[in-house]
Amino acid sequence: MRHVIFSYLIGIFVLTLGLALWLSGLWWLPLISGGLLCVGIYDSMQHRHSLLVNFPLIGRMRWIIEDFRPFFQQYLLETETSGRPISRMFRSIVYQRAKGSVDSVPFGTQVDTYKSGYEWIGHSLSALSVDEVDHNPRITIGGPDCKQPYSASILNVSAMSFGALSKNAVMALNKGAALGGFYQNTGEGGLTPYHLENGGDIVWQIGTGYFGCRTKDGNFNELAFQEKAALPAVKMIEIKLSQGAKPGHGGILPAHKNTPEIAEIRGVTAGEDVISPPTHKAFSTPVEMCHFIQKLRELSDGKPIGFKLALGRKSEFLAICKAMIETGITPDFITVDGGEGGTGAAPLEYSNSIGFPLREALAFIDDALVGFGVRDRIKLIASGKIITAFQVVKNLSLGADLCNSARGMMFAIGCVQSLSCNTNTCPTGVATQDPKLYKGLDVNHKSTRVATFHKKTILATVDILSSTGHGSTEQLNRTHIFRRVDQQTIMRYDELFPLIEPGSFINEETAPKRYQLHLKEACASTFKPANTLAEINHETQSV
Numbered sequence: 001m002r003h004v005i006f007s008y009l010i011g012i013f014v015l016t017l018g019l020a021l022w023l024s025g026l027w028w029l030p031l032i033s034g035g036l037l038c039v040g041i042y043d044s045m046q047h048r049h050s051l052l053v054n055f056p057l058i059g060r061m062r063w064i065i066e067d068f069r070p071f072f073q074q075y076l077l078e079t080e081t082s083g084r085p086i087s088r089m090f091r092s093i094v095y096q097r098a099k100g101s102v103d104s105v106p107f108g109t110q111v112d113t114y115k116s117g118y119e120w121i122g123h124s125l126s127a128l129s130v131d132e133v134d135h136n137p138r139i140t141i142g143g144p145d146c147k148q149p150y151s152a153s154i155l156n157v158s159a160m161s162f163g164a165l166s167k168n169a170v171m172a173l174n175k176g177a178a179l180g181g182f183y184q185n186t187g188e189g190g191l192t193p194y195h196l197e198n199g200g201d202i203v204w205q206i207g208t209g210y211f212g213c214r215t216k217d218g219n220f221n222e223l224a225f226q227e228k229a230a231l232p233a234v235k236m237i238e239i240k241l242s243q244g245a246k247p248g249h250g251g252i253l254p255a256h257k258n259t260p261e262i263a264e265i266r267g268v269t270a271g272e273d274v275i276s277p278p279t280h281k282a283f284s285t286p287v288e289m290c291h292f293i294q295k296l297r298e299l300s301d302g303k304p305i306g307f308k309l310a311l312g313r314k315s316e317f318l319a320i321c322k323a324m325i326e327t328g329i330t331p332d333f334i335t336v337d338g339g340e341g342g343t344g345a346a347p348l349e350y351s352n353s354i355g356f357p358l359r360e361a362l363a364f365i366d367d368a369l370v371g372f373g374v375r376d377r378i379k380l381i382a383s384g385k386i387i388t389a390f391q392v393v394k395n396l397s398l399g400a401d402l403c404n405s406a407r408g409m410m411f412a413i414g415c416v417q418s419l420s421c422n423t424n425t426c427p428t429g430v431a432t433q434d435p436k437l438y439k440g441l442d443v444n445h446k447s448t449r450v451a452t453f454h455k456k457t458i459l460a461t462v463d464i465l466s467s468t469g470h471g472s473t474e475q476l477n478r479t480h481i482f483r484r485v486d487q488q489t490i491m492r493y494d495e496l497f498p499l500i501e502p503g504s505f506i507n508e509e510t511a512p513k514r515y516q517l518h519l520k521e522a523c524a525s526t527f528k529p530a531n532t533l534a535e536i537n538h539e540t541q542s543v
């Protein structure tokens, strides 16, 4: 094939050379064809790409088309319901709500209601008028040991660090949170001046790197924590155990990204690699974690303390519950993140195939807290592809008290899902540290957008509530949501995830059989399964 290509290239070069000799104004033609011939010769001699050796010059089309593929897909080929990870339909509703433009749909649903997995909420013949429903539903977070409970919106900005997001994006989200009365979670990158400039409520997330509250050798620093936790903007503190998109995976901030500004914010030395280990140094067992929660509670003068996790092994969460019972210490909130959750950058296998998806994780964690009789002390926050009011209502029905959204909020400030968060080339300036790109993101303008998106989504939630005949989100439960399991079978969430008798897990024998194996594995003094599976199998067989 390359002989054919070279015949053409040489032929074109000779032809254009002849033309240029005949008409002197065309001198540039042989320059171009000669240049292309040289590229072809280079391609055929290099050794990195066999495609280019076999198809010199024209093989380059592959890379050019690959580069443009996402644009062609998004702008020309995508249907309303396609587009990954977030479909066009859901991106569009965020843009419409954020801009305050028409957010109704014409002519009926684009969703296939007969497809397995289709879900819906049942309305009621005793629907309420929208005016009868609380238009600003809020949830108070803070168990019996909390001295400064926080009244949270039912939809908030999920954890996203400065570093993953640009400073303008952080400021726009924060100002939007202040305008709309919801909170912004800092992400594990720490609390920055950009989180504090505009007066939005803050949930300060503390990851394994303890950024902003770390000693020189990377341990937890009580004094630094105390100082920041006392800031009035900091309403709650979240210990990050894991996130759905890359659970159990530590992180590394490479030296070149560790600028003096980031180093100062994170409390590290600029220009060095900074490691976030996969686990915490401040505790290594569930009991120790409970004591750490208590320590943070005391150091923060009683602000709500919680933790975020993606569910890995069920027994590990049950071990945490057992530790709560043993120590009498409970967190004020738990954020459950689903495997479908977003991230700035993660290994493919972690994003695709590690950790429980939100639905099963949320149901299990809600059940476990009920089973151990501590559910009334702890608020549950759900995150993982929560963008529309139905997704809010669905998760509240399943077991959550409130929700966080990361990518929904990113769309509200202009993200176009260009899938470039990990390359520092985000064209909308949302997820980049390149000043040339983020200076295009207008903080004031985008803060209004994010506040409007929030307001309209809450109104849509209120609308759905009124149609179900309920005046408050707390009245939602698993009986409200239906799922098409297959062509013949429709099941309600309470059939798929049967409710648990409160307190029934405290004694293993009274727990439903499907939980007993996991309860046996769980031990308050270790996150790891206490018994080997072989032992458990032996025991269960002999029962």
Ligand SMILES: Cc1cc2nc3c(=O)[nH]c(=O)nc-3n(C[C@H](O)[C@H](O)[C@H](O)COP(=O)(O)O)c2cc1C
Pocket (backbone or CB within 6 Å): 158, 159, 160, 161, 164, 165, 186, 187, 188, 189, 205, 240, 242, 243, 244, 308, 337, 338, 340, 341, 342, 343, 344, 383, 384, 385, 386, 404, 405, 406, 407, 408, 421, 431
């Ligand atoms: C750009 C980006 C950065 C993130 N950074 C963090 C982080 O620092 N800490 C964390 O716990 N989760 C982080 N997440 C995960 C989100 O907080 C959230 O759990 C997840 O994206 C699920 O929500 P979504 O589907 O609404 O995006 C990040 C997500 C994105 C998209």
